[in-house]
Amino acid sequence: MSQDTQSSITAQEYISSQNALEKQARELMPYDPNTCTYSMGSIRQQIYACLTCLEKTNQLSGVCYSCSIQCHHDHNLIELFTKRNFNCDCGTTRTQFPCSLRSNSKDDLPSNDNIYNQNYKGIFCDCSKPYNPLEEKSNMLQCIFGDQCNEDWYHDYCIMGLDHYDVDDTNHDDNDKSVNKLDSLGEPEQDAQTQLEKNLQNNDSIGDKRKQDDNPDDQDSEPVLNGFPNLDDFDCFICWKCINHHKPIFDKIKLNNEIVLTTVDKITSKSLIERNEIIKSNTNSLLHKKRKIDYDYSIFLKHNHEENFTYLYNTTTDQEIKSFLQTHPHLLKDEPIYEPPQDESDDDNSSIYDLGARAINNLPRDKAIEGVQAYQNIKDKLKEFLKPFAKDGKIVGEEDVKGFFENIKK
Ligand SMILES: [Zn+2]
Ligand SMILES: [Zn+2]
Ligand SMILES: [Zn+2]
Ligand SMILES: [Zn+2]
Ligand SMILES: [Zn+2]
Known part of the structure; x- marks a missing residue:
């Protein structure tokens, strides 16, 4: 704002931008916060x-x-x-x-x-880490089943049995390029394991398995770990902990490709060592023994899985599956999520805006919050100050603004 009218704004313009910011705050906190559930x-x-x-x-x-x-x-x-x-x-x-x-x-x-x-x-996943939205690079998924994990959230790399997520390749050397145990998860008994075994034999740290993305054109797309299903392709997932608790049932369900998009094995160094022990103890029936290794696995459900679970429930002759689905009805139709009533108020003095903005301060969401926060600090004073200008359609000049901030300082 200056005396030059070209770079000044009218109160009306200011109010428009204020409304836009308030709309943003409402979008982050859209509900009327007056009923405790x-x-x-x-x-x-x-x-x-x-x-x-x-x-x-x-x-x-x-x-x-x-x-x-x-x-x-x-x-x-x-x-x-x-x-x-x-x-x-x-x-x-x-x-x-x-x-x-x-x-x-x-x-x-x-x-x-x-x-x-x-x-x-405040901690999440099998690795029990706090969640920091500003630093978290991996995708986190909530287990939809939840009877063992209580609907915990999981890092994609932890679902795969990796120690950490690292798509940042700024400090890798060429040796790392051969290290990608996820390349062939579709064939878990073959290449991926051979690769991992090699690493184990070389005494490599198991944690040093980064996904290499050598294609610079992919920089903008959301990075998905190699071997991990595309986020758009599935609706939700069930963690290996919940699956292990109902293993015989899920071993059957995972074969139903109307319901299940894919499974992801959790291949850890421990499971590979166990596998090596079995192979060592009986080399004659190696192939047979290989198949006997049971990796923990997670299931990724298709978008229409509820419909197909319902169909399965209605048509199956397998009493085990039937009673399992009966005791877990949310697989057939998930309970709707309670939503508080929408905040209908357009009044910029409404409680939702002020309280919402305060609450946002405590919930790390996005960079937008910083803007809302800074704005909130001077909003009320500035509004009072601009009222008379808005009334008369007067332009706000440099002197006016200086005066305003001097007043605040006092
Ligand atoms: Zn309360
Ligand atoms: Zn409450
Ligand atoms: Zn984790
Ligand atoms: Zn779970
Ligand atoms: Zn409290």
């Missing part, structure tokens, strides 16, 4: 783990969307996305924190249905 009981909903309350009470807890904004906005929250069968802990003895949306919440007891896995401590 506690009274709805155990439902499938968006849950936020509160690490501040954990520190204070030494008890794991999860709170609903509204409570994350209204009651725990200045706490350290971890977004867990959806969990099934979960009831908000805000205001109960778990958080020991009065819920501002429920009166007398201090008398409310936490639900016995709630199950707390490591996610409620």
Whole structure:
């Protein structure tokens, strides 16, 4: 803004850009945050783990969307996305924190249905790492089955049994190029394993298996690990931990290619060493023994898997499968995710904007947040200041702006 009208903005222009920013904030936090879901009981909903309350009470807890904004906005929250069968802990003895949306919440007891896995401590996956959206390069997937992992999230590389994800090839040397155990996962008994065995024999660190992407043209596309299914090609996945708990059933289900897109073996150094032991102990029936190795595997389900699970349920004569599907009905039709009512208000003084913006501060989402944050800091003052200009359609000049900031300093 300067006295030169060419580079000044009118209050009207400023208000338009303000509205655009507020729209952005609403898109990140689109719901009306005025109802705690506690009274709805155990439902499938968006849950936020509160690490501040954990520190204070030494008890794991999860709170609903509204409570994350209204009651725990200045706490350290971890977004867990959806969990099934979960009831908000805000205001109960778990958080020991009065819920501002429920009166007398201090008398409310936490639900016995709630199950707390490591996610409620802010850690995820088999490798138990915290999630940092600004640093995380790999794709993370939530297990849709969840009865062993409680709907945990997994790194794609951990699903494959790799130690770490590394598509950054800035400090590799040429020797690394031969190291790609994922090339032939479709034929897990052959090349990929031979490669891994070689590495084991060479005493190579098993962690040094990076995916090489030698094609610079691919830089823009989302990197998917070699041997990992394309993210668009499947709907969801079931982790090896949940599968191992129902192994005979999933060994049958994985053969149904109406339901299953593919399976991914978790080939670790440990499973290869075990395999070598078996081969050593009986070289005569090597081929036979090779087939007996059971790798842990994860299943990737097709987009229409619910429909086809339902068809399987209705038509199968296999009583084992039938009763399995009966006890896991969410495979046939998943429970809808509870959504709080949409925030319909267009009023830029509405609670959703201000509270949402505050809550966003505690939820690392994206770079856009930084903008919203910075903007929030001066929004109210600037709005007051610009009101008279907007009224008269007057142009905001340099002196006006200087005056405004001097006033703020005072
Ligand atoms: Zn709540
Ligand atoms: Zn809290
Ligand atoms: Zn609350
Ligand atoms: Zn992991
Ligand atoms: Zn699982």
